[in-house]
Amino acid sequence: MTGGLRGLVPAGQHRALGRYLVAVVVYAVSEGVAFGVLVPLLIDLIDGRTGRAGWWLVPLTAAAAVGWVAHYYLGSRALRLSTAWRRDLYTRIGEQLVRLPLGWFDGPRAGEVPQLVVGDAARVAGSVFLAQALLGALLTPVTIAVFLLAYDWRLGLAALVAAPVVVAALVLGGRLSARTEAAQHAATAQAGGRLVEFACAQPTLRATGNTAAGRAALDEALTAQHRAARREVVGSLPGEYLGELGLQLAFTALLLSGLALATDDALRPARMIALVVLGISLLRPLDAVVGLTGDLRGCQASARRIDDLLTVPPLPEPTAAPASTAARAEGAAARATGASLAEDQATGAHGGPPGEAGIELVDVRFAYPGGPEVLGGLTLSIPAGRTTALVGTSGAGKTTVTKLIARFHDVDAGAVRVGGVDVRDLPSAELLGRVALVFQDVYLFDATVEDNIRFGNPDATPDQVRDAARRARVDTIVDRLPDGWASPVGEGGRLLSGGERQRVAIARALCKDAPIVLLDEATASLDTENEAAVYAALAELAADRTVLIIAHRLDTIVRADQIAVLDGGRVLECGPHADLLARDGRYAAFWRERERARGWRLRHDDAPTGQPAPEPAG
Numbered sequence: 001m002t003g004g005l006r007g008l009v010p011a012g013q014h015r016a017l018g019r020y021l022v023a024v025v026v027y028a029v030s031e032g033v034a035f036g037v038l039v040p041l042l043i044d045l046i047d048g049r050t051g052r053a054g055w056w057l058v059p060l061t062a063a064a065a066v067g068w069v070a071h072y073y074l075g076s077r078a079l080r081l082s083t084a085w086r087r088d089l090y091t092r093i094g095e096q097l098v099r100l101p102l103g104w105f106d107g108p109r110a111g112e113v114p115q116l117v118v119g120d121a122a123r124v125a126g127s128v129f130l131a132q133a134l135l136g137a138l139l140t141p142v143t144i145a146v147f148l149l150a151y152d153w154r155l156g157l158a159a160l161v162a163a164p165v166v167v168a169a170l171v172l173g174g175r176l177s178a179r180t181e182a183a184q185h186a187a188t189a190q191a192g193g194r195l196v197e198f199a200c201a202q203p204t205l206r207a208t209g210n211t212a213a214g215r216a217a218l219d220e221a222l223t224a225q226h227r228a229a230r231r232e233v234v235g236s237l238p239g240e241y242l243g244e245l246g247l248q249l250a251f252t253a254l255l256l257s258g259l260a261l262a263t264d265d266a267l268r269p270a271r272m273i274a275l276v277v278l279g280i281s282l283l284r285p286l287d288a289v290v291g292l293t294g295d296l297r298g299c300q301a302s303a304r305r306i307d308d309l310l311t312v313p314p315l316p317e318p319t320a321a322p323a324s325t326a327a328r329a330e331g332a333a334a335r336a337t338g339a340s341l342a343e344d345q346a347t348g349a350h351g352g353p354p355g356e357a358g359i360e361l362v363d364v365r366f367a368y369p370g371g372p373e374v375l376g377g378l379t380l381s382i383p384a385g386r387t388t389a390l391v392g393t394s395g396a397g398k399t400t401v402t403k404l405i406a407r408f409h410d411v412d413a414g415a416v417r418v419g420g421v422d423v424r425d426l427p428s429a430e431l432l433g434r435v436a437l438v439f440q441d442v443y444l445f446d447a448t449v450e451d452n453i454r455f456g457n458p459d460a461t462p463d464q465v466r467d468a469a470r471r472a473r474v475d476t477i478v479d480r481l482p483d484g485w486a487s488p489v490g491e492g493g494r495l496l497s498g499g500e501r502q503r504v505a506i507a508r509a510l511c512k513d514a515p516i517v518l519l520d521e522a523t524a525s526l527d528t529e530n531e532a533a534v535y536a537a538l539a540e541l542a543a544d545r546t547v548l549i550i551a552h553r554l555d556t557i558v559r560a561d562q563i564a565v566l567d568g569g570r571v572l573e574c575g576p577h578a579d580l581l582a583r584d585g586r587y588a589a590f591w592r593e594r595e596r597a598r599g600w601r602l603r604h605d606d607a608p609t610g611q612p613a614p615e616p617a618g
């Protein structure tokens with residue numbers, strides 16, 4: 001085991017793995033010894049000394065017996081070690097996933113998790129078998145080399161000189177083949193991707209009557225894959241021949257050396273034949289060594305990827321023993337960079353003492369890793385028990401604000417405070433216990449509606465779950481489902497519409513009964529019934545809670561207690577709808593624009609008067 005692989009060996013498995021590797025060495029060496037002992041045995045047999053040949057059977061049998069015992073031990077251990085290692089990796093990856101900063105999951109590496117779990121963990125655990133194959137392919141020839149040198153140093157030396165030449169030819173050949181193989185793999189992946197895309201796009205393609213256009217891209221990818229496969233067959237031949245040529249040349253050189261020695265009477269023919277055969281069995285496994293070294297590199301790359309995941313640091317948790325919110329608020333105030341706005345906040349009806357549900361962002365600066373600054377000195381006070389709507393152009397940083405409040409990431413400068421306490425001073429479980437998140441991409445488990453709602457609060461009684469469902473108008477969805485409350489919603493909730501999924505998520509938040517709700521309003525068009533139900537559910541959710549809503553619909557915006565307009569990473573304007581309109585600034589312009597769009601859409605769609613048409617994304 002090397003490098004990153006060694007670092008991933010389960011804590012309690014080092015000794016067991018050490019014993020396993022010792023057995024691998026014993027097995028490989030015993031094989032080499034058996035080959036080595038065969039030489040004098042063969043020579044005696046060829047020379048007709050059968051009695052003496054019989055004696056060689058003793059060490060041969062001993063080597064074979066040791067090899068057999070070691071092999072039996074390896075057979076029983078390898079699978080056990082590999083399974084334990086894989087289980088340990090799954091556990092560690094699982095434990096790490098719950099420690100990772102929530103922000104990691106919308107970063108670029110989150111998509112690698114399936115590959116890490118399915119491919120990389122299996123490959124790392126499989127290195128137990130690889131170690132056996134690789135050490136065997138290395139140590140058996142080394143043992144043979146010792147015997148060969150002892151029997152005839154000249155042939156031994158010839159084999160040892162030939163070995164690196166063979167390895168060089170095999171490596172070079174491997175590289176030549178790898179180039180065409182890589183092109184073929186890329187083309188195969190591309191064709192696979194196109195096929196999946198073609199399958200997923202069927203509804204769109206058929207709806208637009210454009211199946212042929214979708215098929216054309218697939219055909220093109222399949223043709224490219226076919227061409228790459230043909231090129232691989234032809235292109236990999238030189239590489240393969242080069243490796244094989246290296247081996248054949250080495251065998252020939254060894255044979256010629258033996259013949260030269262035999263011609264000079266420096267070596268008897270029988271001995272020469274036996275030693276050349278021994279030399280060939282020394283060189284032959286080098287082919288496997290080169291292949292297995294490539295596999296080892298693959299295992300190490302997998303180990304590095306897993307290690308990278310396991311070493312992502314969690315966001316620092318407060319070290320001090322949980323103090324009262326008031327005491328921590330004092331501490332937080334000490335490092336405040338701006339005046340505390342929490343003092344004036346209204347009382348939160350849920351979740352504890354007054355003001356615990358108020359939120360402040362003070363001079364917050366934030367950039368995603370490696371990205372430009374998204375928030376540049378944003379200050380916003382979100383009073384407890386009220387609804388604040390965030391509006392702004394796409395990419396203004398509205399979602400980022402909600403994620404900083406839930407501490408998906410830590411701010412680069414400034415502070416985010418919940419209940420007057422810096423979120424960095426709150427244990428993450430406590431913070432997330434106070435916050436309910438209802439994002440647009442609601443994830444529903446492939447379970448019943450009831451189970452999905454209970455997920456918000458596993459201790460909720462059936463009555464509490466049904467009550468949350470009723471208040472979020474989920475009961476009307478359930479009435480339509482074939483098995484009512486027992487109906488599964490499909491993976492990710494695919495059996496429900498976007499609006500229905502959001503209603504289930506709102507019910508989940510109601511069930512959790514957290515004092516703070518961070519909500520990203522669905523941008524998708526909702527039918528009239530769904531829209532009314534979502535509004536009613538939102539009204540239930542907003543009652544007595546601190547709600548920060550990324551608002552896309554005019555009706556939602558206008559109903560908010562205050563509206564914060566984000567632009568350029570700052571809050572440009574903040575206040576109730578009427579005040580902002582009276583100010584005639586950015587919000588007023590935004591509002592007029594939206595009104596115009598709505599008016600245009602109403603006329604354009606010829607929708608009945610007074611019935612709002614779906615809004616464009618906020």
Ligand SMILES: Nc1ncnc2c1ncn2[C@@H]1O[C@H](COP(=O)(O)OP(=O)(O)OP(=O)(O)O)[C@@H](O)[C@H]1O
Pocket residue numbers: 106107368369371374392393394395396397398399400401618
């Ligand atoms: N996980 C991420 N990693 C890197 N950059 C990100 C990430 N999430 C968002 N961004 C970038 O940060 C900026 C603000 O994104 P954010 O999602 O907060 O905007 P938004 O106002 O909510 O936009 P929208 O209304 O389109 O959802 C954008 O430029 C976006 O590309």
